[in-house]
Amino acid sequence: MDSRTKGKTVMEVGGDGVAVITLINPPVNSLSFDVLYNLKSNYEEALSRNDVKAIVITGAKGKFSGGFDISGFSEIQKGTMKEPKVGFISIDIITDLLEAARKPSVAAIDGLALGGGLELSMACHARISTPGAQLGLPELQLGVIPGFGGTQRLPRLVGLTKALEMILTSKPVRAEEGHSLGLIDAVVPSAELLTTARRWALDIVERRKPWITSLLKTDKLPPLGEAREILKFARGQTRKQAPNMKHPLMCLDALEMGIVSGPRVGLEKEAEVGSQVISLDTTKGLIHVFFSQRGTVKVPGVTDRGLMPRKIKKVAIIGGGLMGSGIATALILSNYPVILKEVNEKFLEAGIGRVKANLQSRVRKGSMSKEKFEKTMSLLKGSLDYESFRDVDMVIEAVIENISLKQQIFADLEKYCPQHCILASNTSTIDLNKIGERTKSQDRIVGAHFFSPAHVMPLLEIVRTNHTSAQVIVDLLDVGKKIKKTPVVVGNCTGFAVNRMFFPYTQAAMFLVERGADPYLIDSAVSKFGMPMGPFRLCDLVGFGVAIATATQFIENFPERTYKSMIIPLMQEDKRAGEATRKGFYLYDDKRKAKPDPELKKYIEKARSISGANVDPKLVKLSEKEIIEMTFFPVVNEACRVFAEGIAVKAADLDIAAIMGMGFPPYRGGIMFWADSIGSKYIYSRLDEWSKTYGDFFKPCAFLAERGSKGAPLSAPVEQARSRL
Ligand SMILES: C[C@H](O)CC(=O)SCCNC(=O)CCNC(=O)[C@H](O)C(C)(C)COP(=O)(O)OP(=O)(O)OC[C@H]1O[C@@H](n2cnc3c(N)ncnc32)[C@H](O)[C@@H]1OP(=O)(O)O
Numbered sequence: 001m002d003s004r005t006k007g008k009t010v011m012e013v014g015g016d017g018v019a020v021i022t023l024i025n026p027p028v029n030s031l032s033f034d035v036l037y038n039l040k041s042n043y044e045e046a047l048s049r050n051d052v053k054a055i056v057i058t059g060a061k062g063k064f065s066g067g068f069d070i071s072g073f074s075e076i077q078k079g080t081m082k083e084p085k086v087g088f089i090s091i092d093i094i095t096d097l098l099e100a101a102r103k104p105s106v107a108a109i110d111g112l113a114l115g116g117g118l119e120l121s122m123a124c125h126a127r128i129s130t131p132g133a134q135l136g137l138p139e140l141q142l143g144v145i146p147g148f149g150g151t152q153r154l155p156r157l158v159g160l161t162k163a164l165e166m167i168l169t170s171k172p173v174r175a176e177e178g179h180s181l182g183l184i185d186a187v188v189p190s191a192e193l194l195t196t197a198r199r200w201a202l203d204i205v206e207r208r209k210p211w212i213t214s215l216l217k218t219d220k221l222p223p224l225g226e227a228r229e230i231l232k233f234a235r236g237q238t239r240k241q242a243p244n245m246k247h248p249l250m251c252l253d254a255l256e257m258g259i260v261s262g263p264r265v266g267l268e269k270e271a272e273v274g275s276q277v278i279s280l281d282t283t284k285g286l287i288h289v290f291f292s293q294r295g296t297v298k299v300p301g302v303t304d305r306g307l308m309p310r311k312i313k314k315v316a317i318i319g320g321g322l323m324g325s326g327i328a329t330a331l332i333l334s335n336y337p338v339i340l341k342e343v344n345e346k347f348l349e350a351g352i353g354r355v356k357a358n359l360q361s362r363v364r365k366g367s368m369s370k371e372k373f374e375k376t377m378s379l380l381k382g383s384l385d386y387e388s389f390r391d392v393d394m395v396i397e398a399v400i401e402n403i404s405l406k407q408q409i410f411a412d413l414e415k416y417c418p419q420h421c422i423l424a425s426n427t428s429t430i431d432l433n434k435i436g437e438r439t440k441s442q443d444r445i446v447g448a449h450f451f452s453p454a455h456v457m458p459l460l461e462i463v464r465t466n467h468t469s470a471q472v473i474v475d476l477l478d479v480g481k482k483i484k485k486t487p488v489v490v491g492n493c494t495g496f497a498v499n500r501m502f503f504p505y506t507q508a509a510m511f512l513v514e515r516g517a518d519p520y521l522i523d524s525a526v527s528k529f530g531m532p533m534g535p536f537r538l539c540d541l542v543g544f545g546v547a548i549a550t551a552t553q554f555i556e557n558f559p560e561r562t563y564k565s566m567i568i569p570l571m572q573e574d575k576r577a578g579e580a581t582r583k584g585f586y587l588y589d590d591k592r593k594a595k596p597d598p599e600l601k602k603y604i605e606k607a608r609s610i611s612g613a614n615v616d617p618k619l620v621k622l623s624e625k626e627i628i629e630m631t632f633f634p635v636v637n638e639a640c641r642v643f644a645e646g647i648a649v650k651a652a653d654l655d656i657a658a659i660m661g662m663g664f665p666p667y668r669g670g671i672m673f674w675a676d677s678i679g680s681k682y683i684y685s686r687l688d689e690w691s692k693t694y695g696d697f698f699k700p701c702a703f704l705a706e707r708g709s710k711g712a713p714l715s716a717p718v719e720q721a722r723s724r725l
C-alpha cells in the first residue's frame with residue numbers, strides 16, 4: 001500500500017463466477033476515499049468482466065467496516081481535503097453503480113457494520129452475517145448524519161419506528177436482532193460466511209433467491225399520514241433531548257423527504273444535508289471528542305516504550321463506603337476477583353450490601369440475569385485484616401479523606417502486599433507524595449481517581465507522581481480499559497485535573513450570587529448551555545459536606561485565587577446541606593423534585609454582609625451569555641494552568657476530563673476546544689477586565705495572558721512545559 005493512501009480493496013474472482021471484494025483499512029476497515037474509489041474501480045471491472053456473475057463484499061480480518069473514515073471529516077473541516085461532489089459516493093457509486101447493477105451483490109458481514117459500513121451493505125441485494133456482529137448507524141453521535149443512503153434504506157428494511165430508534169439513539173443491534181428485523185438475511189458461523197455469501201449471490205443470479213433492491217422496498221413503510229405522525233413525535237423528542245444541536249433534525253428532514261417524495265429525492269436531500277452538517281460547530285466538537293477520547297491512552301514517554309500490561313489477577317479495596325463499593329462493583333462486573341476490607345463486621349456488611357444493591361438494580365432493570373448476579377457477587381470477598389492481601393496484584397484505597405489514616409494504610413500495605421503490587425489511592429485531593437511518605441514504594445504508588453457513582457461514571461483519572469513507574473501506568477490503563485472507563489493520565493497536585501477545573505466553576509457561581517445575580521437564573525443559563533444541571537443544583541446533589549471539604553483544600557493550596565463565600569457554610573449551620581437533607585439551594589419534595597426556595601435570600605444576604613460584598617447592578621442583570629462567560633472563563637483559566645504546569649500532557653485530555661468528569665457538553669468539544677472556538681484573545685480580555693473590577697479570582701494566568709495577547713490557540717502544545725509526566 002502506498003504510504004500516502006489510506007486503505008484499499010482487493011478483488012478476487014473465483015471459478016464460480018463470484019468476485020469477492022475485500023475492504024482493507026486496518027484497524028476497522030473504515031471507508032476512506034481511497035477505499036471507496038478502489039471499490040468503484042473494482043465494481044466497474046467486475047461489471048464489465050464476462051467471467052463475473054455476482055459480487056460479494058466483505059471486510060478483512062473479521063470486521064466488515066466501521067464506517068466512513070472519520071478523519072476524512074476532520075480533513076474536510078480543516079480544508080486539507082476537498083469534499084467530492086455532493087452525492088458522488090452515495091448516489092453515483094453506492095446507488096447507481098452498485099445497487100442498480102445488472103449483477104447482484106451480497107454483503108458478508110463479520111464483526112461489525114457501522115455507519116457507512118452498514119449503509120454499503122444495505123445497498124447490496126442481500127446481507128449474510130456472523131452471530132453477534134454489530135449493525136448500526138451511529139452517525140448522529142459524531143454530529144454527522146447517515147450519508148451513504150442510510151436515512152432511506154434503513155426505514156425500508158426495518159420499518160420507520162425501528163429505523164428512527166437506531167438512528168436517533170446511535171445504538172447498534174446484534175446480528176440476531178438484525179435478522180428478525182429483516183436487516184440481515186441469514187446468520188451463519190464465521191467459517192461459513194464467505195461460502196454462504198457466494199452461494200447466495202449465485203442463487204440470486206439463478207433467481208432461487210430474491211433480488212431485493214432495498215431502496216425500492218415499501219412493504220415496511222407505514223401509510224403517509226402515520227409516517228408523518230411518527231416523524232412529528234420524533235422531532236418533538238429530538239428538540240427536547242438535543243436542543244443545542246441541529247444535525248438530528250436535519251437528518252429527520254432527509255428521512256422524511258424520502259418517505260414523502262420518494263427515495264431518489266430522499267437520497268438527494270440526504271447528500272445535501274450530509275454535506276452541510278460537516279461544517280457545523282457541534283459536529284467539529286463531536287468529531288474532536290471521538291479522536292480525543294481514543295487519544296487519552298496514548299501517553300508520551302509511557303505508552304510508547306513497548307511496555308506490556310501485567311496481568312492483574314486479584315484486587316483489594318480498602319473501605320467499602322460510597323466509593324469503595326462502587327469501585328468493587330466496577331471491578332467484579334469485569335470479572336476481577338476483589339477483596340473488600342473494612343474496619344468492622346458492621347461496616348463490612350454495609351459495604352458488601354452496597355455492592356449487592358448496585359448489581360440488584362441491574363437485575364431489576366433486566367440488564368443482568370439472577371445467575372450472572374450470583375456469579376458476579378461470588379467474586380467479592382470481605383476481610384477485616386490484611387492477611388488475604390498477600391497475593392493481590394493491586395490495592396485501591398478508598399477510606400475517608402484523612403492524610404494520616406491514608407499514610408498508615410500505605411505503610412501497612414507495604415508490609416503485607418507482594419513487592420509487585422500496585423498501591424493506588426482514590427483520594428480526590430490529597431497529594432500522593434504525602435500519602436506515600438512513610439513507604440519506600442513510591443514507584444508503585446498511583447492515584448486511581450474514580451467519580452461517583454464509580455460503577456457508572458465513565459472517567460478514571462490516573463494520577464502519576466514523579467516517582468510512579470511507567471509500568472504501573474500501563475497496568476492501570478489496561479485495568480481501566482477492562483472495566484470500560486476512559487482513563488486520563490494526569491500529574492500529581494491538589495485536585496488533579498477535574499476537581500481543579502470544577503472548583504472555579506462553583507466559586508464563580510457563588511461570587512455572582514453574592515453580587516446580586518439570581519442563582520436560579522444562573523442554573524437555568526448553565527443548563528441551557530448544555531451542562532446536565534447548574535452549579536447550585538449540583539452542590540445540592542453532591543451535598544455541602546463534600547463541597548466544604550473540597551473548598552478547604554483549595555483555600556489552603558491556592559489562596560490567591562480562591563473566592564471565599566459563606567453561603568454554603570451558613571446553610572450547613574442551619575442543617576440544610578443539600579438534597580440529602582431536602583433543603584439546600586432548592587427545596588426537595590418526596591420525588592426529589594427541586595423547587596426554588598424564597599428563604600435562600602436570607603442566607604445570601606447574610607453571606608454578603610460577612611464578605612462585605614455589594615450588590616452590583618451590572619451583575620444583577622447579566623444576560624445568559626454573560627453568565628456562561630463569567631462561570632466558564634474561570635474554568636478555562638484553571639484548565640490553562642493545569643496544562644501549562646504539565647498536569648495534563650495534552651489539551652485534548654482536559655477536554656475529555658471536562659466532558660466525562662464535569663458533564664461539559666460533548667458537542668462543544670470540551671473546555672479547551674470550546675475556549676479556542678471563542679478565541680484566547682477575547683477570553684483573556686474579559687478575565688483581565690473582571691480581575692481589575694472584582695479581584696484576583698478572575699486574574700488570567702501567565703499562560704492565558706501570553707496566548708491571549710497573541711490570539712494563539714490555547715490547545716496548541718506547550719513547548720518546554722514543566723511536564724510532570
Ligand atoms: C457517511 C457515513 O454515513 C458517515 C459514517 O460512516 S461516520 C462513521 C460511523 N461509524 C462510527 O461511528 C463507528 C466509530 N467507531 C467505533 O464506534 C469504534 O471504533 C468501533 C466499535 C468500530 C471499534 O471499537 P474498539 O474496538 O473499541 O476500537 P477503538 O479504539 O474505538 O478504535 C480503534 C481505532 O480505529 C479508529 N477508528 C474506529 N472507527 C473509525 C472510523 N470510522 N474512521 C476512522 N477511524 C476509526 C479509532 O480512532 C482507533 O484509532 P487509534 O487506534 O489510532 O486510536
Ligand SMILES: NC(=O)c1ccc[n+]([C@@H]2O[C@H](COP(=O)([O-])OP(=O)(O)OC[C@H]3O[C@@H](n4cnc5c(N)ncnc54)[C@H](O)[C@@H]3O)[C@@H](O)[C@H]2O)c1
Nearest residue numbers: 319320321322323324341342343398399400401427428452
Ligand atoms: N464521595 C465522592 O464523591 C468521592 C469521589 C471521588 C473520590 N472520593 C474519595 O474517595 C475516598 C472515600 O470516599 P467515600 O465518599 O467513599 O467515603 P465513605 O465515608 O463513604 O467511605 C469510607 C469508608 O472507609 C472505611 N474505612 C475507614 N478506615 C478504614 C480502614 N482502616 N480500613 C478499611 N476501611 C476503612 C470506613 O468505614 C468507610 O466505610 C476519599 O478519599 C474521597 O476523597 C470521594
